Amino acid sequence: MNTSSVISLPQGVRDILPDEAEKIGSVESGIVAVFAKRGFQRVITPLLEYVDTLSIGMGEGLKERVLKFIDPSTGRVIAIRPDITAQIARLAATRLKEMPLPLKLCYNENVLRLSEPRDRDGKSREVLQLGAEFISAKASPSADAEMISMAIESLLAIKLKSFKIDIGDVGFLKSVLETLKLADQERRAVKEAIAIKDRSGLEAVLADCAAPIAEGDRALLISLTTLYGEEEVIEKAAGYTTNPAAHERLDNLRAVVDIITQNGHGAYITLDLGEMRGFDYYTGMIFEGFAAGVGKAILSGGRYDNLLARYGYPVAATGFAFDVENIVAALGAGR
Amino acid sequence: MNTSSVISLPQGVRDILPDEAEKIGSVESGIVAVFAKRGFQRVITPLLEYVDTLSIGMGEGLKERVLKFIDPSTGRVIAIRPDITAQIARLAATRLKEMPLPLKLCYNENVLRLSEPRDRDGKSREVLQLGAEFISAKASPSADAEMISMAIESLLAIKLKSFKIDIGDVGFLKSVLETLKLADQERRAVKEAIAIKDRSGLEAVLADCAAPIAEGDRALLISLTTLYGEEEVIEKAAGYTTNPAAHERLDNLRAVVDIITQNGHGAYITLDLGEMRGFDYYTGMIFEGFAAGVGKAILSGGRYDNLLARYGYPVAATGFAFDVENIVAALGAGR
Secondary structure, three states: OOHHHHOOOOOOOOOEOHHHHHHHHHHHHHHHHHHHHOOOEEOEOOOEEEHHHHHHHHOHHHHHHOOEEEOOOOOOEEEEOOOOHHHHHHHHHOOOOOOOOOEEEEEEEEEEEEOOOOOOOOOEEEEEEEEEEEEEOOOOHHHHHHHHHHHHHHHHHOOOOOEEEEEEEHHHHHHHHHOOOOOHHHHHHHHHHHHOOOHHHHHHHHHHOOOOOOHHHHHHHHHOOOOEEOOHHHHHHHHHOOOHHHHHHHHHHHHHHHHHHHOOOHHHEEEEOOOOOOOOOOOOEEEEEEEOOOOOOOEEEEEOOOHHHHOOOOOEEEEEEEEHHHHHHHHHHOO | OOHHHHOOOOOOOOOEOHHHHHHHHHHHHHHHHHHHHOOOEEOEOOOEEEHHHHHHHHOHHHHHHOOEEEOOOOOOEEEEOOOOHHHHHHHHHOOOOOOOOOEEEEEEEEEEEEOOOOOOOOOEEEEEEEEEEEEEOOOOHHHHHHHHHHHHHHHHHOOOOOEEEEEEEHHHHHHHHHOOOOOHHHHHHHHHHHHOOOHHHHHHHHHHOOOOOOHHHHHHHHHOOOOEEOOHHHHHHHHHOOOHHHHHHHHHHHHHHHHHHHOOOHHHEEEEOOOOOOOOOOOOEEEEEEEOOOOOOOEEEEEOOOHHHHOOOOOEEEEEEEEHHHHHHHHHHOO
């Protein structure tokens, strides 16, 4: 066999050479120092997990989104971890259950994930993650705000100049959609059109729905393709709906934004009420960070209040992870 | 399904809780600082490699010692990396080939390996490794000594009190065995008896060999079950053989030991000429570190002068890796 023909790497993984690795190291130590100052303690989770253990937290859909193989000794299916949050939920719900709350944990690990659902190209990618989880007895806007402010402080500590954290709430759209009589496929099409802010596509989807949609609901859904920007989008959205669950989500979001603003970080956030990206386990506020010159998110996170309960420990939690390679790319691109 | 019945981890991996993770973090940063001071630059290699790419360097036997699965998109067999040295050899021989020598690289990664061949229980284990590789145009005792002294300095930097580095040379026994007419199975039995220092077992194996073994060779092989300890074992071994290749290995080992002693690190080393453990790619000096209170090696390494050539770049190299979890165990046990 010709040697050079086999010296290639599997799709989705790569070598990181000294210059970039050094930048990754300095991003890591800068962020780790902020996490430590805020009282987050590192845990190290295993590279492999049984798929059925992961799916307790991440849902059955997970099975199509992980690299997996059969364990020869037990016959069970093992996945290379696609996500650390679900592992930490399992760990917190079992071996850390006796520790006092809140539990503030962080990690610095590699995960292997299939590409984001939105891309749907089925390719895996090794991602170097640096993340934090805040587990508490009850959900609170202050915990969500603390996580977002810590993300902002971390980025400022490593001297990233131009970035924004885009905040939404999966509960808002969910509570709106729950009141509508949509078939599963219609619901999916509505979500997708809103996700890509495709107003005309969304209008077409809504016009084709089997059950009629009230004009108020239609206007609200259409408005979600434009409800992003400064804090006033919360008030605009509130004007479109009388749904109490939706209002509760907006009130919570307003409280989160107020605390972040009081922390002096208001300039770094934007709001996007049409945002629903991310793992199935998110239940409330979600956020994603973007930096000038890099098309992909540099961080993502959100609140996941049911995930630990699925492992037998009914407590609330919120967290996020940085994509370290994307941050290094942003530092290179940022001016 | 009962939740608790599936909340278990695959064999060979584990969760590391905050107390231990913190110790791991401080061991990592202490050692990384020593590596950096010595001019070693970090690289980050991929979690996955094609098995045929890895076997170029690690040999066909590798296939039984890795966790592997078939890549659905190409049909090729992918392994979770069992070793970073072979990956760095591939990387140095391809994308780093134009860089000036010597090339001093280091890494801090997780690998997944089946248990050491000597254990033969076929179980995998995730290992957190922190290692360094010194790649140069030609082999030299000074490069080997630099690596061992750097390992010692690292352990002193993190305040490990009681440890020893056990140094041998795979080339010594190999050159002795090459002159004997042994069947493969006899050779294996001889190596195994020497490895576990089983003098009476070795005598029985030698007595059963099909071809007669000269008394001088027999005495040398038997002596290898006791040729460990201080520097004088080199002179003792030299007295047992006139084989020029064996003498060359002993001369090299003497030079390595002299430099380490000049570095003020003589008290931390012992010699073991019967030692042959480790990967197939080792060609010369090998070493392994042990600490009081921990049964397993805290570091291992050696010279591998053919590995880069197998990837098309005929240069010499020497390196080692710490097992970070075993070091933390040693710090806990060490008094």
